[in-house]
Amino acid sequence: MPFLAVGAGPPLVFLAGITPNHEPPTGSDRRFQTRQLLPFAASRRVWWVNRRPGLESGATMADIAADYANAMLRRFDEPVDVIGESTGGSVALQLAADHPAVVKRLVIVSAAYRLGDEGRDTQLRTADNVLDGRPRAASAEMMRMLGAGTQSRRLLAALGWLVGARFFGHTTADLITTIRAEDAFDLHTRLADIVAPTLVIGGGRDAFYSAELFRETAEGIPRGTLALYPGRGHLGTMLDPRFLPDVLSFLDPPDDAGSPATLAEPGVGNDDITR
Structure with a gap:
């Protein structure tokens, strides 16, 4: 590891x-x-x-x-x-x-204990963008969610688009596997x-x-x-x-x-x- x-x-x-x-x-x-x-x-x-x-x-x-x-x-x-x-x-x-x-x-x-609904949707859209060969869109989608409000999310999405080719330019199947594992993750009863x-x-x-x-x-x-x-x-x-x-x-x-x-x-x- x-x-x-x-x-x-x-x-x-x-x-x-x-x-x-x-x-x-x-x-x-x-x-x-x-x-x-x-x-x-x-x-x-x-x-x-x-x-x-x-x-x-x-x-x-x-x-x-x-x-x-x-x-x-x-x-x-x-x-x-x-x-x-x-x-x-x-x-x-x-x-x-x-x-x-x-x-x-x-x-x-x-x-x-689980992702929120918007968090789940975002990560699944990110995975789809990666699989479809759109690293900039994947990065913008993920970075947008890091902000605390409309303006910061808009700025972070733009930043994500700019750096997306570098950040998501070398992904492996492990990213998709991890996203899908977290999508199914719900530990509430545990x-x-x-x-x-x-x-x-x-x-x-x-x-x-x-x-x-x-x-x-x-x-x-x-x-x-x-x-x-x-x-x-x-x-x-x-x-x-x-x-x-x-x-x-x-x-x-x-x-x-x-x-x-x-x-x-x-x-x-x-x-x-x-x-």
């Missing part, structure tokens, strides 16, 4: 968002991915891990999560903290439900199986999801906490100045009794932090 590793300290596994292929990142993509990890690398050994290349046609989210679980069992001697962002967040939820022994704490960023303390972070104007989907995800996890950033879209969540302090305080609480997420016992209720 392609990976990058930076920093030193306890391991932190970062599950990436959707990518046009599952090859090791190079050039500007490698720099972009590395920049996401650096804020955590001061105190952690951060492992950015993408999906396995050559996914079998028809692979499900459970199949993809099993790849991660097998790799983590081989690499680490004990459960580790996991951050999953966007599509990586969907995989991380499946991983924690199916393979609880590998996950210590879980942070879900801009993801929920959320109670997630035993790891979990922080769900979402933007109140995320076009792929909704505030209600984020809330339902956090509430369905026995030790789940929601941090909702009103006004933020899919892209803006990780750029929000509250994001890094929220994640770091959750992963490294003042004492082992833990963060707000660990204080909500199963059946008692969950914390909800709207910022």
Whole structure:
């Protein structure tokens, strides 16, 4: 499985968002991915891990999560903290439900137990554009959804069109397989199986999801906490100045009794932090 590793300290596994292929990142993509990890690398050994290349046609989210679980069992001697962002967040939820022994704490960023309807439609249209040889249209479709409002979505769609040939110019069947796996993904009835303390972070104007989907995800996890950033879209969540302090305080609480997420016992209720 392609990976990058930076920093030193306890391991932190970062599950990436959707990518046009599952090859090791190079050039500007490698720099972009590395920049996401650096804020955590001061105190952690951060492992950015993408999906396995050559996914079998028809692979499900459970199949993809099993790849991660097998790799983590081989690499680490004990459960580790996991951050999953966007599509990586969907995989991380499946991983924690199916393979609880590998996950210590879980942070879900801009993801929920299923995609929203518009998010599903967008990803399927993106897949159709890729299959039809329209990389610019595919990129514009996907980038449009990253904004928080009409103007930002229009600007991001234009940017997506400009960079589309480069971003979607080298796609593989793994992209289509991953999109179809996420289209079928719905973990609503399995959320109670997630035993790891979990922080769900979402933007109140995320076009792929909704505030209600984020809330339902956090509430369905026995030790789940929601941090909702009103006004933020899919892209803006990780750029929000509250994001890094929220994640770091959750992963490294003042004492082992833990963060707000660990204080909500199963059946008692969950914390909800709207910022």
